[in-house]
Amino acid sequence: MSKLRNVAIVGFAQAPIVAENPHRTAPEMLYPVVRQALANANVERKDIDYQCAGSSDYVDGRAFSFSQVMEVMGAWPPVQDSHVEMDAAWAAHLVWVKMQAEECDAAIVAGFGKVSEGSPMHVLNLQLDPFYHASLGLDHVSTSALQASAYMAKSGVDDAGLAQVAARNRAAGAKNPDTQLRQAVSAAELQKTPFVTSPLREGYLPPIGETATCLVLAAEGKAEKMCDRPVWIHGVDHRIEFQTIGARDLTSSASTKLAAKNAFEMAGVKGVNDAQVVELGSTTPAEELILRDALGLPSGLGGTSGGPVVNPSGSPLCANPLMNTGLLRLAEGFRQLSGRAGERGVAGAKRAVVHASGGHCLQQNIVWVLGTERRWT
Amino acid sequence: MSRAVAVVGVGQTHHNSKLPDVNVPEMVRIAVDRALLDAGLSHEDIDAIVLGKAPDPLEGIMQPEQYLAGALGAHMKPIIRVHTAGSVGCTTALTAATHVASGLYGRVLTVAFEKQSEGNAMWALSPNYAFTPPMVAGAGGFFAPYCRAYIMRSGAPSHIGAVVAANARENAARNEYAHLRDPMSVEDVLASPMLWDPIRFLETCPSSDGAIAIVMANEELAKKGPRKPAWLKAGATFTEPMYVPGRDQVSPLAGRTCAKFVYEKAGIKDPWNEIQVAEFYVPFSWYEPMWLENLGFAPLNEGWKAVDRGDQKFGRHLPVNPSGGVLNTNPIGASGMLRFGEAALQVMGRAGEHQVPGVKTALGHAYGGGAQYFSIAILGTEL
Numbered sequence: 001m002s003k004l005r006n007v008a009i010v011g012f013a014q015a016p017i018v019a020e021n022p023h024r025t026a027p028e029m030l031y032p033v034v035r036q037a038l039a040n041a042n043v044e045r046k047d048i049d050y051q052c053a054g055s056s057d058y059v060d061g062r063a064f065s066f067s068q069v070m071e072v073m074g075a076w077p078p079v080q081d082s083h084v085e086m087d088a089a090w091a092a093h094l095v096w097v098k099m100q101a102e103e104c105d106a107a108i109v110a111g112f113g114k115v116s117e118g119s120p121m122h123v124l125n126l127q128l129d130p131f132y133h134a135s136l137g138l139d140h141v142s143t144s145a146l147q148a149s150a151y152m153a154k155s156g157v158d159d160a161g162l163a164q165v166a167a168r169n170r171a172a173g174a175k176n177p178d179t180q181l182r183q184a185v186s187a188a189e190l191q192k193t194p195f196v197t198s199p200l201r202e203g204y205l206p207p208i209g210e211t212a213t214c215l216v217l218a219a220e221g222k223a224e225k226m227c228d229r230p231v232w233i234h235g236v237d238h239r240i241e242f243q244t245i246g247a248r249d250l251t252s253s254a255s256t257k258l259a260a261k262n263a264f265e266m267a268g269v270k271g272v273n274d275a276q277v278v279e280l281g282s283t284t285p286a287e288e289l290i291l292r293d294a295l296g297l298p299s300g301l302g303g304t305s306g307g308p309v310v311n312p313s314g315s316p317l318c319a320n321p322l323m324n325t326g327l328l329r330l331a332e333g334f335r336q337l338s339g340r341a342g343e344r345g346v347a348g349a350k351r352a353v354v355h356a357s358g359g360h361c362l363q364q365n366i367v368w369v370l371g372t373e374r375r376w377t
Numbered sequence: 378m379s380r381a382v383a384v385v386g387v388g389q390t391h392h393n394s395k396l397p398d399v400n401v402p403e404m405v406r407i408a409v410d411r412a413l414l415d416a417g418l419s420h421e422d423i424d425a426i427v428l429g430k431a432p433d434p435l436e437g438i439m440q441p442e443q444y445l446a447g448a449l450g451a452h453m454k455p456i457i458r459v460h461t462a463g464s465v466g467c468t469t470a471l472t473a474a475t476h477v478a479s480g481l482y483g484r485v486l487t488v489a490f491e492k493q494s495e496g497n498a499m500w501a502l503s504p505n506y507a508f509t510p511p512m513v514a515g516a517g518g519f520f521a522p523y524c525r526a527y528i529m530r531s532g533a534p535s536h537i538g539a540v541v542a543a544n545a546r547e548n549a550a551r552n553e554y555a556h557l558r559d560p561m562s563v564e565d566v567l568a569s570p571m572l573w574d575p576i577r578f579l580e581t582c583p584s585s586d587g588a589i590a591i592v593m594a595n596e597e598l599a600k601k602g603p604r605k606p607a608w609l610k611a612g613a614t615f616t617e618p619m620y621v622p623g624r625d626q627v628s629p630l631a632g633r634t635c636a637k638f639v640y641e642k643a644g645i646k647d648p649w650n651e652i653q654v655a656e657f658y659v660p661f662s663w664y665e666p667m668w669l670e671n672l673g674f675a676p677l678n679e680g681w682k683a684v685d686r687g688d689q690k691f692g693r694h695l696p697v698n699p700s701g702g703v704l705n706t707n708p709i710g711a712s713g714m715l716r717f718g719e720a721a722l723q724v725m726g727r728a729g730e731h732q733v734p735g736v737k738t739a740l741g742h743a744y745g746g747g748a749q750y751f752s753i754a755i756l757g758t759e760l
Contacts, residue, residue, distance in 0.1 A: 002480070057460075058439040062504040063432035064462050067746045070618035078631035081616035081750075082468060085433065085440055085460040094457060094472065100479035102379040126439040131400070240456050242447045258453060359443040364456070 004266070006374045007099045008223035008230035009334040011041030011216035017180040017209045017319040020116035026060060030112050030212040031072035037108065037214035041226040045074035048216075050104035051081050052095050054088030055323050058123045059113040073110055080104065087111070089281075089326025089356035089366055092215055096233060099219050106218040106226070113323035115210040120322060127359060129243060140283075141205065143360040145197040147250040148286035152199060154251045157289060159199060161301050163187040165285035166204045166317055168300070173314025175344040180209045180319035204285050206320030213324045215331060220374065229338040234351070234375040235267030238366035245361060256294035256355065256365040267369035269351070272296050275369070276349040278308045279332045281325060281356040283316045290362065291355060308353070309346045312336060326356025326366065333370045381760055382474040383599035383606035384721040385484075385592050386416025392556040392587035392706045395494040401436060402448030405490050405588045409449060412486065412590035417603040420450035423592070424482040429459040429469025429489040430710030431745075435496040449488060463516075463658065463745025464614065465489065466713025467752035470591055470741075471612040474754075477593050484598055490588035491708035498584050498709070514573065517581055517661060521573035523748060524663035527627045528575060531666070533681035535575065538662035539566035542580045542704055544690055545659070549701025551691070551730040556585045557705040566662075580662035580704075587708035589718050596760065605758070607724035610738070611642030612754040619747045626748055632671040635751040640673070643755040645738070649674050652755075653736040654696050654723045656716035658743040660703045665689065669697070672742065672753070691731070699723070699731040713743030717754050724756045 013036035015021070015029045038045060051073050057065045066083040075081060084091050088111025095107045121139040128134040128143075152158065167187035174184040190203030216226065223230040239255035241248050248254075264271060272278060272295045282288035288311070289299055298307060313332040316325050333352040335341040351371045358364040388411025390396065396404055413419060426449050428442045438444055442451070442458040449456065459469045466489040473487035499515040512518055527533065543563045549555035561579060569579040599606040615635040617624065624630070636648075645651045657668040666680030674695065675683050683689055689697035698704075700719040703712045720741035722728040741754045 004480075056440065057432045057434060063434055063501045064504050064746060066460065067462060067619065067749060070616055070749065071620055075616050075618050076621050078615045078617040078629075078634045078751075080614060081461075082459065082472065082614060083461050085458045086442075090457055094475075097479045097481060098475055100379075100481060101475045103475060103478070123439065126433075126437060127443050129444050130438060238455050239453055240443070240446045240451050242452050243443050244447070255453060359440070363443055363446070 003376045005100050006220035006232055006376055007096055007217060008232045009215060010218045010223050010227035010230050011037045012331045012334055013037040013040055014178060014213045015211045017211040017321050019207060019209055021210060026112045026114045026212065027068050027072045030069050030110060033212045033214045034073055034108065034110065037216050041216040043226055048106050048108050049080065050095060050098060050107040051079055052091040052107065053083045053110040054086050054091035055112050056085055058126060059115060059118060059322050061118045069110065069112065073108065087323055087326035087356060087358055088213060089330055092217065092327060092330055093236060093238060093366060095217050096236060106222050109215040109217060109327065111213040111324040111327045113210060113321060115208060115322050120208060133245065140360055141197050141200060143245060144284045145200045146245065147361045148199050148284055151251045151286045151290055159191060160187065162204050162285040163191040164301055165288050166190050169311055169315045169317040172312055172344065173318030176314050179314045180207050200284060206283050206316050209319050209321045211321040211324050213327050213331065215327055231334045231337040231370050231372065232374050233368060234371045235263040235369040236367065237262035240364040243359065243363055250361050251290065253290050253294040253362045253365060256291055256362065256367065259365050259367040260295050263367040263369050267375065269369060272353050273307055275308045275351040275353040277312060277336045277346045277352040278310045279313060279329045279352065279354045280311055281316055281329050283320055287362060295353065312341065312344045312346060329354050329356045330368060333368065337370055337372050380478045380480055381596040382477045382609040383594055383596065384756065385594045385599050385602045385606045386412045386418065387591050387718045387721055388412030388415050389554050389589040389718065390587045391554050392585045392708060394556065394584060396586040401438065401441065401492050402445055404492060404586065405445055405488060406448045408588035408590040409486065409488060412592050416592040418592060422484055423450065423486045425454060425476055425485050426451045426456040427459060427469055427473040427476060427485060427487040428456060429465040429714065430491055431463065431465055432501050434501040435498060435709065436492050437496055461614065461745060462750045463709060464713055464743040464750035464752040465745065466711050466715065467717050467741055467743035467754060468614045468713065470714050470717040471614060471752060471754060473593050474609050474612055477595050484592060484594045486590060486592055488588065488590045489711040489714035491710040492586045493584040493708065494586050517573045517576055519747065520661055521576050523626050524575055524661060527663055527667050530627065531678035531681055533666065536563065536567065537666060537681045537684050538575060538580045539563045540684055541662040541665040542566045545698055545702050545704040548691055548699050548731060549705035552701045555701040555706045556583055575663065576661050582660040582703045582707040585706055585708040587706065587711055589711045589714045591714065591718055605725060607721040607756045608760050610755040610757045611639040613638045614752045616750050619749060627667060628671045629748050631749060632744065632751045635753050636672040639753045639755050648672065649695060652738050652740050654699060654733045655740040656698055656700060656719045656742065658703055658713060658716060659698060660707065662704065665697060668742065696733045699728065699733055713752060716743055717741040720754065720756045724758055
């Protein structure tokens with residue numbers, strides 16, 4: 001791998017993740033978050049030379065939703081700007097590419113989505129093939145349930161296994177003051193919750209939530225001045241698969257596997273076990289197990305067996321604010337490696353592997369490798 | 378940009394109010410296949426894909442890059458989806474260029490589309506803004522006051538808009554891919570019904586179905602291609618908020634800033650004399666003189682004089698929109714990339730009947746939102 005530009009995460013802020021914030025519009029939620037992120041990075045808006053947001057018109061229930069946040073992102077006088085209709089984790093990736101092209105040095109990445117103003121079940125149905133999938137009324141829970149069934153049939157993991165994965169995430173979430181569900185619940189209790197769509201129970205699914213997020217990225221030379229402990233990007237790659245659910249093996253994630261291979265190679269690491277922390281964008285226990293397989297992690301069922309700590313944040317099972325979920329994974333990597341993870345901080349963590357996902361059944365995946373030291377010298 | 382970026386292939390569908398024989402993936406695939414064919418490449422040669430389109434509610438498919446992954450040949454590749462309102466087509470192309478300039482991707486396929494016949498643009502383009510009464514007037518109702526303000530402050534005579542529209546149609550007649558190509562005189566335009574004063578029916582863009590795809594490559598790979606590429610000399614996107622006290626909606630600062638930025642990068646001091654062809658995003662006729670001023674081709678309030686002299690006609694000093702422009706072809710999300718693509722074709726000398734002779738430098742431009750989002754690319758024959 002040729003030498004790339006060292007780029008670091010130097011600041012992050014988020015709004016509390018809640019089921020519904022009835023008192024604030026999306027821009028109103030985002031404004032204090034942008035200000036806080038800039039303050040955390042010890043800079044003013046004028047010190048930032050690029051901005052990129054990730055959001056969805058359908059989530060917000062209006063066309064051109066992103067144009068509402070120009071005021072609160074500080075786009076006056078006019079600024080260099082872009083927007084992806086994707087989780088803000090991909091906005092962060094675009095900024096990183098932009099920095100590799102030496103087109104910017106310091107950037108803010110914003111995520112927002114006013115989930116409570118719409119119906120996620122109906123909205124996420126519209127991602128699917130309009131002829132063969134969407135018209136069946138499938139939503140993200142039913143497609144995830146098909147995937148979980150397929151995985152259980154293949155792996156032999158049973159209901160108790162899913163409950164165990166969910167319980168571990170809920171226990172982690174109880175130590176994360178920034179997530180939505182903050183009560184530990186035992187596997188036995190989760191296993192008593194009703195099925196939403198079999199085999200997925202209420203206790204195996206994320207709550208509905210909304211927030212706004214802002215991440216600050218900077219290239220070497222600026223990053224050191226913006227953060228006491230910048231977290232450097234060592235490697236990253238993202239890949240998509242065909243959407244057609246019947247045309248791919250739902251029990252594995254080939255795109256995660258390939259993205260991870262490329263990200264590890266860029267980072268100069270052998271594999272996931274070179275990291276002390278792994279944060280996955282898994283929205284069901286089955287997704288976590290599939291992603292663990294793809295990354296080369298043990299299933300974690302039947303007790304931990306050493307290796308990296310997985311999902312210290314509690315994962316999206318404790319908070320899944322659409323369009324922000326992926327960026328929150330990156331934020332967890334930053335918090336863990338920069339000593340900002342409080343009680344849940346993994347002691348001595350020097351490297352983190354972070355994953356985020358888009359679409360139904362892990363269709364699109366991005367894998368980052370982060371580190372406390374610069375990658376390229 | 379740290380590394381040189383070239384356009385090595387351009388492909389588009391024929392555009393029409395309804396392409397009833399194709400669905401969205403099929404329509405997009407036609408453009409992709411044509412671009413790859415043009416570049417002498419196949420899907421295996423593509424390292425990443427950048428997709429752009431305007432609001433998802435126009436077709437009713439959310440984040441369609443997921444549904445279209447197969448049609449775009451994106452399986453097991455990186456793909457991202459850009460959305461920056463009307464400017465998105467040009468911004469998407471520039472995002473692909475950034476991917477190449479980063480050195481991470483050798484060849485990038487960029488695609489933009491809209492299938493307006495599958496939705497209702499008037500509805501989708503009438504969003505509710507917080508604390509603002511809904512206008513439900515679509516883009517025309519939104520931009521008409523800006524055009525009216527331009528007329529009042531520049532003193533432009535009322536026939537200018539009709540002259541622009543008739544000229545654009547004359548240009549579109551030379552472009553086999555254009556949506557509207559029937560002959561239309563200035564008198565026809567003036568006789569057409571007033572939709573949103575001062576914008577008449579024939580001064581308004583159509584709703585189109587269509588797609589465009591472009592292949593970009595780094596210097597080494599571009600030079601291996603079958604024919605001469607178009608080099609990206611400079612490109613940038615600038616945005617400003619809707620609500621700024623004293624914001625100039627007629628000649629927005631973001632447009633002026635963006636133009637200044639790309640001219641500096643491309644070493645252009647006098648755009649009127651150093652650029653041989655320009656493709657502006659003109660969805661309503663009056664925007665042609667407005668952009669001539671905003672982008673520095675004419676002094677403030679004098680853009681209409683260039684139109685009145687006919688300086689922007691095909692065969693004259695600075696042909697504007699030789700493709701026929703947005704006024705005659707408007708698959709919204711693709712409209713900005715069509716400007717970029719036409720600029721590239723002009724530079725490559727491959728624009729067919731609408732080729733402007735001797736083009737060395739061309740400009741492609743798009744704007745969007747409430748005249749807030751600006752995207753400009755300068756393409757040239759030399760690296």
